[in-house]
Amino acid sequence: MSRTCLTAVAALATVTATALGQATPAFAARAVTIHAAPDGRGADCSAAHPCSIGQAKTKVRALNSRMRTDIVVQLAGGTYRLAAPLTFTRADSGTNGHTVNWKAAPGARPVISGARKATGWTQQDPAKNIWKARVGTGFDPRQLYVDGVQATRARTQLNRADLTADANGYTFTSGALKYLNSLADPGRTEIDALGSFTNRYSPVAGISDGVITMEQPAWNNNTFGYDTITNPFRKGPLYIENAYEFLDTAGEWYLNTRTGTLYYKPLPGQDMATADVEIPRLESLLAIGGTYRAPATRLAFSGLQFSHTSWLRPSTGQGYADQQTGAFVDGSWDRPSDALDSCQFGCQLFEATRPHWRQMPAAVQVSAASRISFTGNRFSQLGQVGLGIGNDANAHVTGVGLGAENVSVTGNVFTQGAGGGVVVGGVQADAHHPGDSRMVNRSITISDNVMRDLALDYRDMTAVLVTYATDVTVSHNEISHLPYTGIAIGYGWGTNDPGGSQDYVNRGLYDFQPRYTTPTTLKNLKVTGNHLHDVMGQMDDGACVYTLSDAPGTRIDRNYCADNNGHYGIYHDEGSRGYTDSNNVFRNTGHWAHENHNATNNTGALTVTDNWTSDGAISLYDGERGNVVTGTVVVGDGNWPTGARRVMEDAGVRRE
Numbered sequence: 001m002s003r004t005c006l007t008a009v010a011a012l013a014t015v016t017a018t019a020l021g022q023a024t025p026a027f028a029a030r031a032v033t034i035h036a037a038p039d040g041r042g043a044d045c046s047a048a049h050p051c052s053i054g055q056a057k058t059k060v061r062a063l064n065s066r067m068r069t070d071i072v073v074q075l076a077g078g079t080y081r082l083a084a085p086l087t088f089t090r091a092d093s094g095t096n097g098h099t100v101n102w103k104a105a106p107g108a109r110p111v112i113s114g115a116r117k118a119t120g121w122t123q124q125d126p127a128k129n130i131w132k133a134r135v136g137t138g139f140d141p142r143q144l145y146v147d148g149v150q151a152t153r154a155r156t157q158l159n160r161a162d163l164t165a166d167a168n169g170y171t172f173t174s175g176a177l178k179y180l181n182s183l184a185d186p187g188r189t190e191i192d193a194l195g196s197f198t199n200r201y202s203p204v205a206g207i208s209d210g211v212i213t214m215e216q217p218a219w220n221n222n223t224f225g226y227d228t229i230t231n232p233f234r235k236g237p238l239y240i241e242n243a244y245e246f247l248d249t250a251g252e253w254y255l256n257t258r259t260g261t262l263y264y265k266p267l268p269g270q271d272m273a274t275a276d277v278e279i280p281r282l283e284s285l286l287a288i289g290g291t292y293r294a295p296a297t298r299l300a301f302s303g304l305q306f307s308h309t310s311w312l313r314p315s316t317g318q319g320y321a322d323q324q325t326g327a328f329v330d331g332s333w334d335r336p337s338d339a340l341d342s343c344q345f346g347c348q349l350f351e352a353t354r355p356h357w358r359q360m361p362a363a364v365q366v367s368a369a370s371r372i373s374f375t376g377n378r379f380s381q382l383g384q385v386g387l388g389i390g391n392d393a394n395a396h397v398t399g400v401g402l403g404a405e406n407v408s409v410t411g412n413v414f415t416q417g418a419g420g421g422v423v424v425g426g427v428q429a430d431a432h433h434p435g436d437s438r439m440v441n442r443s444i445t446i447s448d449n450v451m452r453d454l455a456l457d458y459r460d461m462t463a464v465l466v467t468y469a470t471d472v473t474v475s476h477n478e479i480s481h482l483p484y485t486g487i488a489i490g491y492g493w494g495t496n497d498p499g500g501s502q503d504y505v506n507r508g509l510y511d512f513q514p515r516y517t518t519p520t521t522l523k524n525l526k527v528t529g530n531h532l533h534d535v536m537g538q539m540d541d542g543a544c545v546y547t548l549s550d551a552p553g554t555r556i557d558r559n560y561c562a563d564n565n566g567h568y569g570i571y572h573d574e575g576s577r578g579y580t581d582s583n584n585v586f587r588n589t590g591h592w593a594h595e596n597h598n599a600t601n602n603t604g605a606l607t608v609t610d611n612w613t614s615d616g617a618i619s620l621y622d623g624e625r626g627n628v629v630t631g632t633v634v635v636g637d638g639n640w641p642t643g644a645r646r647v648m649e650d651a652g653v654r655r656e
Contacts, residue, residue: 030069031069031070032072033047033073034059035050035074035105036050036055036073037051037076037078040055053082053086056073057088060073060092061091064092068096070099070101071099071100071101072101073100073103076108077110078111080112080113081115081116084282085283085287087397087398088289088296089290089294089296090290092296093296093299094297099299101302103303104303110304112307113278113308114282115280115281117276118279119133119277121133121264121272129265129266130247131272132261132262132264134260137258137259139281140312141312142312142314142315142418142457143309143383143457144253144280145278145308146251146253146275146277146278147275148381148416151251151252152252153242153253154241154253155239155252156239156240156241156248157239158177159238160235160238162176162177165223168213168214168219169205169214169219170212170214171210171211171212172212180212180240183243184243185244186207188242189241189243190202190315191212191214191229191240192241193232193236193238194238194539195227195233195234196227196539196541197324197484197541198227198324199320200228200322202219202321203215203315203319215317216317216332218318218320218321219319220335221319221321221330221331222321223340224335224336224339224340224344225346225350226344226345230344233540244256244263250265251265253265262279264277278307278381282308282309282310283309283361284361284364285309285364287398289369289400291368292400292439295368295369295370295403296368296370297372298370299371302373302376302377304377305377306363306378306380306386307380309363309382310383311383311384313330322458324460325420326359326360326423326458327358327360328359328360333349333352335347346507347507351504351511354509354513355428355429358392358394359388359391359394359395361384361388361395362386362388362391362419362423364379366387367389367393367396367402368401368402369404369407370405372407372408373407374408374410375410376411378412378415379413379415379417380413380417381416381417383417383418385419385421386417386421388423389404389409389422389441389444390403390404390424390441392426395426401426402430402439402440402441403438404441404442405441405443406444407444407445408444409422409449410446410447410448412449413449418455418458419455419457420454420458420461420463420465421451422446422463424441424444424465424466424469425441425465425467425522426467427468427491432492432496432522433520434521440470442471443470443471445473446472448476449477451478452478452482459483462482462484463486464479464488466490467490467491470521470522471524472525472526474487474528474530475527475530476528476653477531479535480532480533482534484536484542485535485536485542485543486532487527487532488548490548491522491549492520492548493548493573493574494548494549494574494577494601495549495575496516496520497520497550497575497602498517499516500516501574501575503598505600520550522549523553524553525553525554525555526554527545527556527559528557531559531560531651531652532545532559532560532561532562533563534565535564536566537565542571543561543570543594544564544568544569544589545559545570546568546570546573547573547576548574548576549574549575549577550577550602551577551578551579554579555581556579556581558583558647559651560651560652561587563588564590568593569589569592569593570592570594571596572594572620574601576603576606577603578605579606580606580608581606581609582607582608582611583647585612585651586612587613587614588614589614590617592613592618593611594618594620595620604627605627606620608620608629611631611633612640612641613633613634614634614635614636614638616632618632
């Protein structure tokens, strides 16, 4: 095993150990302790007679109005299977400067789960080794988790050359696709398309006589704009999925929702008599937030595992009209009658959608909240973003978005997720130009986390995304094995910065939104000491660290980027300004620094100093567009200078 792999495994083990054994500071001896267990009952909530997790919340509300010490809710080991998301408002908060701490009992591993376990497996097809279990009806998840790993929804890859797209869907004439005409339930299938920086899902209405008719408005929304299903900038794989007939590869699954029968083709060595098969019933687990007047506050979560959700919006007629990093077009929109020709590289009517893009909701959500911490937890087997902090209102169960302040995310593990790890900020107007100052997301820390094997379904997602926020630190995280970018900073392509972007004047955006004269909330970020490797595994147009728009006072320093499949080290995309990149190390990357500029956008004024790289290729130049590029050291023989070695050794999760 390589040193990089050993480092990643060691980091994962270290943080996992933190999650399983308590890593939170010792609380005052006189703290009030409430005891809960998966099989708890009654209202005693004592060590001898623990209560349920719901009753523990009720108990907190009876005790927290006049707190004189911290309250500890101690969760015994086991799986807490929720019937609905847990919500934490001002009424559940710490008071008088004290904190309500939800934590694992010593040595325990409590799992907060949105799933029910599938049991009673029998063999359906011995020749194909397909097994089945009765799981009931009334739900239709997009993910399944087997022995702690996300399984693959049954699918088959299509050859784009065999398909001709039109306004209603596809036609095919290839004999290789005739089997699609005889699918038992074609209206359950979906098209899954990878482009350059988008990963789109569009549901199928029906298949007959060589015609694939697509659901609307998903098909319309997925086939105009940029990097579309029908004309992607990079033609990645195209799949049709979610049919029993596609169940031909080990690790795949299919659910017949009419009969309530779940089918699975085991991986080598899996015994269905003992396999842990979790089928999610919930879309989210925790919703933390109050109002701007009365935010949720002083809540801490440590040593817990959050697992088993499935975000269902893409299964509707809206599909997932992905635009980048979890933002998507939703609703019905006017578009040119010849959109498949005239609007494959943008058009005015597509710009009308941009101010209204929605965000993928997270399994654990924080908004209208302050002094919230997550320490030593495990976010695993989740059907979307793991943790959303101050996203737009449409991405929150509470209906109140933004307004997250003093939130820390430290020493956690994020793995086996369909979406990204942590998303801070929103993409709509109140995120970048809030109508109420209390909406500003500020003082967020994301540090010493292990993030790997994420974006398994929504491959446009990143380990960490910060859209619009102030005073955010992203430091000493170990980020690896991702299909797209590791860390993304900023949003909006410069369109919402003072004066806007002439590029988007030309495209027609400002017919549909203001051309702002004041700065956005994006400023004073620190991206430092992170170890990023084995990213950009499937997508294009990304990097270890990717930026958009003006971010005054933002520093990207002392990060170690390695083995990113020949893609950029740092990529300053449209409108990026105000960034300082210094003392970073780039090993086995493509161009180590890149600036995407043209005559009509505002990219520039970038300071890039004293970095080390094994590849001298760069597309960001000193003296152009106000840039300063100095002190670059190209290391051609692997003999890294002392300063570079120190950065490489110090990057990633810090060990005590």
